[in-house]
Amino acid sequence: xxxxxxxxxxxxxxxAPAVAPLFSHLHPALPKAEGPWKPRFLNESELETVxxxxxxxxxxxxxxxxxxxxxxxxxxxxxxxxxxxxxxxFREGLAWLDKRCGSLFGRPFARLDEGQQDEILTRLSSSxxxxxxxxxxxxxxxxxxxxxxxxxxEAGMTQELGFxxxxxxxxxxxxxxxxxxxxxxxx
Amino acid sequence: xxxxxxxxSGASGGMAAYNLTQKGVKVLLLDAGDEFDxxxxxxxxxxxEADGRRRKGDAPPQFFLDKEEQPYLTPEGKPFxxxxxxGRGGKTNVWGRVSLRMSDLDFTAxxxxxxxxxxxxxxxxxxxxxDRAEQLMGVCGGTDDSDVLPGSRQLMxxxxxxxxxxxxxxACDTLRIPMVAGRRANxxxxxxxxxxxxxxxxxxxxxxxxxFFNTADHLIPQALxxxxxxxxPNAVVARILVDxxxxxxxxxxxxxxxxxxxQVKGRVVVxxxxxxxxxxxxxxxxxPRFPNGLGNGSDQLGRNFCEQQMVHVRGFLPQLFGxxxxxxxxxxxxxxxxxxxxxxxxxxxxxxxxxxxxQFWNTGAQTTGAxxxxxxxxxxxxxxxxxxxxxxxxxxxxxxxxxxxxxxxRVTVDESRKDRxxxxxxxxxxxxxxxxxxxxxxxxxxxxxxxxxxxAEIVPFDREANDVPGSSIHEHATCxxxxxxxxxxxxxxxxxxxxANLFVVDGSAFTSASEKNPTLTIVALAWxxxxxxxxxxxxxxx
Numbered sequence: 199x200x201x202x203x204x205x206x207x208x209x210x211x212x213x214a215p216a217v218a219p220l221f222s223h224l225h226p227a228l229p230k231a232e233g234p235w236k237p238r239f240l241n242e243s244e245l246e247t248v249x250x251x252x253x254x255x256x257x258x259x260x261x262x263x264x265x266x267x268x269x270x271x272x273x274x275x276x277x278x279x280x281x282x283x284x285x286x287x288f289r290e291g292l293a294w295l296d297k298r299c300g301s302l303f304g305r306p307f308a309r310l311d312e313g314q315q316d317e318i319l320t321r322l323s324s325s326x327x328x329x330x331x332x333x334x335x336x337x338x339x340x341x342x343x344x345x346x347x348x349x350x351x352e353a354g355m356t357q358e359l360g361f362x363x364x365x366x367x368x369x370x371x372x373x374x375x376x377x378x379x380x381x382x383x384x385x
Numbered sequence: 386x387x388x389x390x391x392x393x394s395g396a397s398g399g400m401a402a403y404n405l406t407q408k409g410v411k412v413l414l415l416d417a418g419d420e421f422d423x424x425x426x427x428x429x430x431x432x433x434e435a436d437g438r439r440r441k442g443d444a445p446p447q448f449f450l451d452k453e454e455q456p457y458l459t460p461e462g463k464p465f466x467x468x469x470x471x472g473r474g475g476k477t478n479v480w481g482r483v484s485l486r487m488s489d490l491d492f493t494a495x496x497x498x499x500x501x502x503x504x505x506x507x508x509x510x511x512x513x514x515x516d517r518a519e520q521l522m523g524v525c526g527g528t529d530d531s532d533v534l535p536g537s538r539q540l541m542x543x544x545x546x547x548x549x550x551x552x553x554x555x556a557c558d559t560l561r562i563p564m565v566a567g568r569r570a571n572x573x574x575x576x577x578x579x580x581x582x583x584x585x586x587x588x589x590x591x592x593x594x595x596x597f598f599n600t601a602d603h604l605i606p607q608a609l610x611x612x613x614x615x616x617x618p619n620a621v622v623a624r625i626l627v628d629x630x631x632x633x634x635x636x637x638x639x640x641x642x643x644x645x646x647x648q649v650k651g652r653v654v655v656x657x658x659x660x661x662x663x664x665x666x667x668x669x670x671x672x673p674r675f676p677n678g679l680g681n682g683s684d685q686l687g688r689n690f691c692e693q694q695m696v697h698v699r700g701f702l703p704q705l706f707g708x709x710x711x712x713x714x715x716x717x718x719x720x721x722x723x724x725x726x727x728x729x730x731x732x733x734x735x736x737x738x739x740x741x742x743x744q745f746w747n748t749g750a751q752t753t754g755a756x757x758x759x760x761x762x763x764x765x766x767x768x769x770x771x772x773x774x775x776x777x778x779x780x781x782x783x784x785x786x787x788x789x790x791x792x793x794x795r796v797t798v799d800e801s802r803k804d805r806x807x808x809x810x811x812x813x814x815x816x817x818x819x820x821x822x823x824x825x826x827x828x829x830x831x832x833x834x835x836x837x838x839x840x841a842e843i844v845p846f847d848r849e850a851n852d853v854p855g856s857s858i859h860e861h862a863t864c865x866x867x868x869x870x871x872x873x874x875x876x877x878x879x880x881x882x883x884x885a886n887l888f889v890v891d892g893s894a895f896t897s898a899s900e901k902n903p904t905l906t907i908v909a910l911a912w913x914x915x916x917x918x919x920x921x922x923x924x925x926x927x
Contacts, residue, residue, distance in 0.1 A: 205468075205695070205852075205856050205858060206436065206449060206858070225893055234892070243724035247759070254764060254765065255765070255768070256764075256769055259766055259769060259770075263769075271440075275436070275439070275440050319764050319765075322760065323764055325762065327648065345755050345759055348755075348758075349753045349754035349758055349772070350433055350436060350753050351432075351433045351436075352431075354431045354753075355431070355433065355753060357541045358769070358773060359710060359750070359754045359772075359773060360709060360778050361710060361750065361753075362712055363585070363586060363712045363713070363750065363751075364431060364585050364586060364587055364714060365429070365712075365714075366583040366584075366585065367583055367584040367585070367712070367714075369584075370544050370545060370584040370714075370715050371545060372545025372546050372547055372550075372715070372720070373546060373547055373548040373550070373551045378548050378552065378704070379551060381555065381704060381841070383555055383556065383559045383838055384553070
């Protein structure tokens with residue numbers, strides 16, 4: 199694993215927040231946000247880039263992709279709540295990406311066609327990558343956030359992966375597959 | 386004036402308060418926090434619901450203490466990750482619930498390999514308390530019995546293994562690695578007025594039906610019912626007060642809400658504030674008679690830190706590729722356990738001391754797909770398909786190995802750095818050594834062997850990686866028990882050699898860590914220590 203596994207997070211199991219605990223005391227009734235969603239950190243153009251990046255990382259197939267799972271909203275939230283330094287690094291990464299796309303294709307990332315978008319992402323995700331380390335680590339961070347946002351979303355959990363857990367069961371049956379029990383090492 | 390002041394309400398302090406009040410002893414319990422309100426637990430809040438609630442400014446109870454509220458120091462380049470829960474029940478609110486008996490293999494380790502000091506007790510001394518603790522705590526498990534993991538007649542039935550665990554069992558059988566049912570304090574039967582576990586797997590967010598053992602639900606209310614317990618919440622203990630005869634006379638604490646200083650008097654003090662905090666309190670309890678901290682004439686207080694180290698290896702079982710979702714939640718955490726086996730006569734003699742057991746945290750679809758997706762390369766539709774294919778096929782191996790106790794791995798207090806109450810901060814100076822490095826190699830090798838036997842796809846990992854010390858959340862031995870007052874702080878009943886009316890009942894009292902999760906042993910030792918204490922009080926010796 200590239201990321202260290204935190205036992206505290208592991209103990210939380212499902213529902214482990216991707217963001218650090220945010221509030222120091224119990225505030226079950228803080229004022230609720232009102233009105234349509236608005237980004238708290240990303241500006242309009244950055245939001246567009248993040249939305250298309252996340253969608254190329256986890257595209258719509260027979261199930262929703264990152265865009266319909268509102269991954270961009272998750273990314274904005276995590277960045278807004280996170281450390282200022284990480285936020286600024288992410289912003290610099292977005293600028294790096296558009297500059298790089300400008301020199302490769304003459305347009306910023308969000309204005310590329312999907313084939314060109316995939317090309318730059320292939321360059322960034324191949325190992326080893328010939329792209330600058332700043333760009334490679336930006337891609338890693340974007341992928342990490344997109345994955346957290348998508349596979350924690352209702353679309354990602356239920357429509358894509360069919361999750362039905364974290365519920366009340368009267369009994370836990372365990373493995374009920376005869377073919378698993380009869381399987382032998384070496385088969 | 387209380388008969389006994391107990392500091393802390395977790396596994397050790399909770400048990401002390403419970404046992405003493407059952408015997409009619411008047412107890413004042415000082416707790417650094419307050420109750421966690423079950424109505425606000427997010428036990429069944431799905432990740433996307435949780436994200437939505439967070440975005441609206443809502444939050445679940447914050448169990449873990451904010452490091453900014455109560456900092457600790459570490460030397461440059463030697464990080465330590467200290468997890469603390471200040472509030473009713475302490476870490477038992479969110480603990481991993483693994484409940485393993487230690488054996489004479491652990492209690493006699495120092496005599497056999499010469500490392501560290503001997504434990505002052507043997508398995509026979511603690512076995513009756515293991516029986517009682519398992520009954521009280523509602524531990525489930527199997528019928529296995531070995532030199533590593535002594536058997537028990539007290540256990541509730543274990544949950545059935547998950548698909549991935551069925552395969553892991555086959556690999557272990559082939560490799561002659563022992564694998565037994567896990568032992569966990571999840572109630573698989575109705576217990577102590579609670580309904581059984583409902584298999585949602587979300588124990589780490591606090592249980593909404595109190596179906597696993599925690600002191601806030603299963604010891605403290607019963608202690609309150611006796612009428613002998615008074616709880617003072619938000620009491621952050623700074624020092625133990627000492628009288629002119631050198632006996633503990635009370636406790637100085639600060640009110641966490643107002644910062645006001647308070648002092649309370651008692652005949653006896655029982656410390657169960659968790660290993661690091663009990664040690665901090667004792668080191669800060671300096672007086673002309675005890676210039677280096679209370680009961681520290683041996684210079685052993687704060688030294689000899691030990692814990693467990695873990696490694697983390699994950700793989701995907703091709704046998705389970707693409708099979709679709711199965712509810713693998715179970716009792717949260719693994720249903721199986723590999724007890725230590727490196728000492729067995731049919732095994733090559735290890736090039737390191739002590740041993741490790743293996744836990745398996747998440748198997749199959751217990752997690753969100755994010756855990757799987759983070760370990761796969763690439764992007765796009767093929768990436769998405771790869772995640773889906775492997776989602777039900779995850780197995781994760783987490784060996785827990787004993788970290789040796791070393792004098793130089795220690796806790797001190799820094800008089801020049803103060804907390805918000807003006808009390809010196811503790812400094813934790815801990816590092817792993819060569820024995821740990823060699824053991825980790827064996828841990829990684831064993832994980833690979835098990836996964837190779839199943840033809841598993843192994844998630845690439847860094848063999849040199851180790852967790853930051855403290856990550857196991859099993860700190861020990863900074864206030865160790867022993868027979869010899871020159872080399873230990875406490876006697877065999879957790880009673881301070883130098884201060885007869887002071888007991889330390891948390892994990893700091895352990896002489897060595899073993900590879901086993903400590904809570905069951907902490908509860909058993911605290912029970913035994915307070916039986917002894919109550920008897921000493923009854924006969925007038927204390």
